Amino acid sequence: MRSTSATDHTGRANVGTSRSIAWWLAHGAVALAMVTSAVFGVLSFLSPSAFLAIVGVRTGQLTEGAHIFAAYTGARELAIACTLLVLVLTKASRGLAAVMLLTALANGFDAVHALLAQRWVQVPGALMFASISLAAALWLFSRPARPENG
DSSP states (O other), X not given: OOOSSOBOTTSOBOOHHHHHHHHHHHHHHHHHHHHHHHHHHHHXXXXXXXXXXXXXXXXXXXXXXXXXXXXXXXXXXXXHHHHHHHHHHTTOHHHHHHHHHHHHHHHHHXXXXXXXXXXXXXXXXXXXXXXXXXHHHHHHHHSOOOOOOO
């Protein structure tokens, strides 16, 4: 009977390829989250009206409340981007998983809010980012923890 698991000529399981693909997909999702958060963060500070238009808030004149909202959101997005960068550079996979879960939840709640506010254009993007971030977080959480050096 033939085995369903892939093996190389020595009989060892050949799981390196599937892990490699999953690793690239998860870390690609991390890079996407990092770049997206950084772009939204910078855009909210440099051009609050453009940022607000992207997230579905249409306003003719920027009020003080809209400026505060854009600044708050920009600070949140830049903090997430910087945290992801530090976690990637330090190879902290558990930390990456936790921040990707945070990103998934934030985008999921954005999608729910967009649904409730009937901003239909925003829903698919928020759901897509939430799904990608959640998939990456779950994969990163499923990896065995690396022993600490020290």
